[in-house]
Amino acid sequence: MRVVSLVPSLTEAIAVTLPGGLAGATDWCERPAGLDVVRIGGTKNPDTARIAALAPDLVIANEEENRAPDLDALRAAGLAVLVTEVRTVPQALAELERVLRACGAASRPGWLDAAEAAWAAPPRPRRPLTAVVPVWRRPWMVLGRDTFAGDVLARLGVRHLYAAHAERYPRVPLDELNAADPDLVVLPDEPYRFTADDGPEAFPRPACALVSGRHLTWYGPSLAEAPQVLAGALAAALR
Known part of the structure; x- marks a missing residue:
C-alpha cells in the first residue's frame, strides 16, 4: 500500500510500524530521522497536484492539522482520505490503531501497547x-x-x-x-x-x-x- 501522510506525528507512527509504506510526507515530517520520501509541502499548504501524481492508495490527515479545502481537492482527484480527530489520549490511542490498520498493519505494534500501558x-x-x-x-x-x-x-x-x-x-x-x-x-x-x-x-x-x-x-x-x-x-x- 502507498500512503501519503499530512501529519508529522502520524508520519512517524506509520514509518516506524510499516517501513517503506510511505510514498510522501510533509516538509515538517522530521521523524523518524532519515525518512526518505517525496516531500509534498506543508501541513497547511500541501501541493495537492503533487500528491495526486504520487497515486497513493490512502492519504492520512487530521481535522485540526490540515485544511478542509485541501482535503476536498484530494478527494476530488479521486484519492481516499482518512481524517483523524484527536482531542484526548484515549482518542489518540484509538485513532492510531485505526490509521495503522488502514495502512495495512497486520497486528498492533508493540510501541502502541507500551503507550497504552504508560498512560494507564x-x-x-x-x-x-x-x-x-x-x-x-x-x-x-x-x-x-x-x-x-x-x-x-x-x-x-x-x-x-x-x-x-x-x-x-x-x-x-x-x-x-x-x-x-x-x-x-x-x-x-x-x-x-x-x-x-x-x-x-x-x-x-x-x-x-x-x-x-x-x-x-x-x-x-x-x-x-x-x-x-x-x-x-x-x-x-x-x-
Missing part, C-alpha cells in the same frame, strides 16, 4: 497544579478548550487555566497571563520554539517548565515515553 497510570504530583501553556508569542497564544495537549497535562495532574475558554487557542495579553498566577508556565518547543532565553523572562513569578513539544502535542511512538518525560520536566521546574 501516569505519574502525578503530590498536589494538583495549575498552569498556563503558551504555544505562541507575538501575540501570546495559549492552550484553551478541548485540546490534546490540555488532556495530556490534565492526566499528569496539571490543570491549565484556560481550559474553559471559548476558543481552543485564545490570544491572551501577557499581563493577564501573569495575573492568573499559575503554579507553572509550561513552555513547549513547538509550534513556537520557546527556549531558556526566549519565554521564561516574560514570567517573573511562576516557575517555567521548558518541555518537549513532541511529547506534549504528538500522538505517535512518543506517547510511550511522554508521561515520564513530561512529569520529569514539570518536577524539575518546581524544585
Whole structure:
C-alpha cells in the first residue's frame, strides 16, 4: 500500500510500524530521522497536484492539522482520505490503531501497547497544579478548550487555566497571563520554539517548565515515553 501522510506525528507512527509504506510526507515530517520520501509541502499548504501524481492508495490527515479545502481537492482527484480527530489520549490511542490498520498493519505494534500501558497510570504530583501553556508569542497564544495537549497535562495532574475558554487557542495579553498566577508556565518547543532565553523572562513569578513539544502535542511512538518525560520536566521546574 502507498500512503501519503499530512501529519508529522502520524508520519512517524506509520514509518516506524510499516517501513517503506510511505510514498510522501510533509516538509515538517522530521521523524523518524532519515525518512526518505517525496516531500509534498506543508501541513497547511500541501501541493495537492503533487500528491495526486504520487497515486497513493490512502492519504492520512487530521481535522485540526490540515485544511478542509485541501482535503476536498484530494478527494476530488479521486484519492481516499482518512481524517483523524484527536482531542484526548484515549482518542489518540484509538485513532492510531485505526490509521495503522488502514495502512495495512497486520497486528498492533508493540510501541502502541507500551503507550497504552504508560498512560494507564501516569505519574502525578503530590498536589494538583495549575498552569498556563503558551504555544505562541507575538501575540501570546495559549492552550484553551478541548485540546490534546490540555488532556495530556490534565492526566499528569496539571490543570491549565484556560481550559474553559471559548476558543481552543485564545490570544491572551501577557499581563493577564501573569495575573492568573499559575503554579507553572509550561513552555513547549513547538509550534513556537520557546527556549531558556526566549519565554521564561516574560514570567517573573511562576516557575517555567521548558518541555518537549513532541511529547506534549504528538500522538505517535512518543506517547510511550511522554508521561515520564513530561512529569520529569514539570518536577524539575518546581524544585
